[in-house]
Amino acid sequence: MREIDDGIGIGNSNLFVRSPDNLLSDETYQSELSEATSGPKLSYRADLLASWASVVPDAEKGRGTPAWHRRVLVRLQGFMTICSSTLQIALLAIPGEDSSMFKGVLIENDDAGYRANLVNIDEAQLPEGDVSVKVAYTGLNYKDALAITGRGKIARQFPMVPGVDLVGIVQESLHPAYKPGDRVLLNGWGVGERHWGGMAQKARLKGDWLVPLPAQFSPKQAMAIGTAGYTAMLCVLALEKHGVAPDSGEIVVTGAAGGVGSVATAVLSKLGYSVVAVTGRPKEAEYVRALGAGEVLDRSEFDGPSRPLAKARWAGAIDVVGSHTLANICATTNYRGVVTACGMAGGMEFPASVAPFILRGITLVGIDSVMCPRSERLIAWERLGSDLDPTKLGLITSSIGLNEVIPTAERMLAGEIRGRVIVDVNEV
Numbered sequence: 537m538r539e540i541d542d543g544i545g546i547g548n549s550n551l552f553v554r555s556p557d558n559l560l561s562d563e564t565y566q567s568e569l570s571e572a573t574s575g576p577k578l579s580y581r582a583d584l585l586a587s588w589a590s591v592v593p594d595a596e597k598g599r600g601t602p603a604w605h606r607r608v609l610v611r612l613q614g615f616m617t618i619c620s621s622t623l624q625i626a627l628l629a630i631p632g633e634d635s636s637m638f639k640g641v642l643i644e645n646d647d648a649g650y651r652a653n654l655v656n657i658d659e660a661q662l663p664e665g666d667v668s669v670k671v672a673y674t675g676l677n678y679k680d681a682l683a684i685t686g687r688g689k690i691a692r693q694f695p696m697v698p699g700v701d702l703v704g705i706v707q708e709s710l711h712p713a714y715k716p717g718d719r720v721l722l723n724g725w726g727v728g729e730r731h732w733g734g735m736a737q738k739a740r741l742k743g744d745w746l747v748p749l750p751a752q753f754s755p756k757q758a759m760a761i762g763t764a765g766y767t768a769m770l771c772v773l774a775l776e777k778h779g780v781a782p783d784s785g786e787i788v789v790t791g792a793a794g795g796v797g798s799v800a801t802a803v804l805s806k807l808g809y810s811v812v813a814v815t816g817r818p819k820e821a822e823y824v825r826a827l828g829a830g831e832v833l834d835r836s837e838f839d840g841p842s843r844p845l846a847k848a849r850w851a852g853a854i855d856v857v858g859s860h861t862l863a864n865i866c867a868t869t870n871y872r873g874v875v876t877a878c879g880m881a882g883g884m885e886f887p888a889s890v891a892p893f894i895l896r897g898i899t900l901v902g903i904d905s906v907m908c909p910r911s912e913r914l915i916a917w918e919r920l921g922s923d924l925d926p927t928k929l930g931l932i933t934s935s936i937g938l939n940e941v942i943p944t945a946e947r948m949l950a951g952e953i954r955g956r957v958i959v960d961v962n963e964v
């Protein structure tokens with residue numbers, strides 16, 4: 537005879553009882569044990585069984601035998617199943633976290649003033665659209681920083697969720713091109729300006745605005761590139777379209793330590809161009825060199841009033857600054873050189889002369905990422921897949937949670953942010 541433990545343990549479903557009152561012969565025990573351990577098993581205290589047995593018909597019949605244990609326990613099991621179902625229904629009925637609510641940055645502008653806050657938003661408040669997306673990441677772009685701080689007239693209606701780009705997973709779709717589970721990407725189309733954008737855990741969008749997430753990129757990598765990187769690629773494509781090639785001469789990139797400038801520098805250098813980076817932050821010189829810039833110039837060489845023409849140096853340019861910087865670049869661009877203008881970090885005005893256009897035949901190409909046709913977007917993303925060294929993305933990117941967006945927007949406008957900022961919207 538042997539005494540067997542009387543503790544409670546959960547394993548499988550064949551039930552057996554051991555206690556000093558219920559000693560089994562070694563033989564019976566071994567056979568029970570082998571039966572019990574060959575299938576699911578649950579052991580528990582036999583003294584409890586004695587009291588539970590009172591709810592079982594014929595409880596005294598064959599008491600203590602293995603058959604009795606089995607009969608009592610199987611009936612108790614049925615009883616507990618009913619209890620368990622009832623408890624589950626009761627649990628569901630308890631008011632809990634409302635799954636229709638999600639977190640987002642909301643810009644409001646009313647009698648109380650212009651303000652952005654991280655708030656709870658009800659799904660019912662989402663704008664119209666044929667695709668609902670569970671957002672994974674958005675990027676903090678210069679335009680988002682202007683919208684959040686109210687320093688630029690970016691948000692055109694209120695309340696507004698900022699975020700001009702996002703990557704996420706389709707949850708519901710009435711659009712023929714997308715189904716639940718698809719990984720999608722969005723840049724521009726007035727999202728974050730006229731239509732609620734990516735700085736929230738959910739978005740409802742027009743399917744026509746979306747592009748499938750390129751296979752080369754993880755969601756995080758796609759947002760590391762984001763609208764800034766995609767715009768940089770549009771600039772590179774424009775240079776190529778206007779005949780600028782790696783052997784044409786030097787390409788100057790302004791705001792090189794920022795989002796557009798960083799990706800532009802990395803892509804151009806991978807393509808074999810000789811890149812001259814312009815930055816106002818000497819401490820970031822090593823960073824832009826690591827991205828592929830062959831030479832780094834100080835911003836101060838460009839931000840004063842420009843002469844109509846100056847010594848020609850650039851075969852091409854990618855300018856994110858505007859104002860005097862753009863005027864100086866045009867004045868120093870080679871005969872038939874090409875300047876792409878995509879930004880206004882230094883100002884909206886363009887205090888230039890027509891001299892570079894009529895005497896050197898330069899081309900000034902405007903770059904707009906927001907309403908760019910879908911076919912060109914697809915090309916830009918495909919080219920990013922082949923022409924951006926993914927190892928440079930780690931260098932370019934920093935990551936923040938949704939709760940850090942508002943203070944980081946201030947830092948971005950103060951020129952303190954390097955490269956791209958990815959926002960993990962599920963980190964709040």
Ligand SMILES: NC(=O)c1ccc[n+]([C@@H]2O[C@H](COP(=O)([O-])OP(=O)(O)OC[C@H]3O[C@@H](n4cnc5c(N)ncnc54)[C@H](OP(=O)(O)O)[C@@H]3O)[C@@H](O)[C@H]2O)c1
Pocket residue numbers: 677678679763764767790791792793794795796797814815816817835839856857861877878879880881882883903904905906948949951953955
């Ligand atoms: N056209 C489009 O579709 C499109 C798309 C995306 C972005 N953009 C525009 O492109 C610009 C850059 O965007 P981003 O995302 O790269 O912004 P960002 O990451 O903040 O970079 C902007 C960079 O510009 C430089 N900068 C800032 N203030 C300056 C000033 N007062 N004078 C001269 N340089 C200054 C800084 O670079 P350094 O520290 O290296 O000097 C800064 O890092 C913005 O104006 C944005 O609105 C346009």
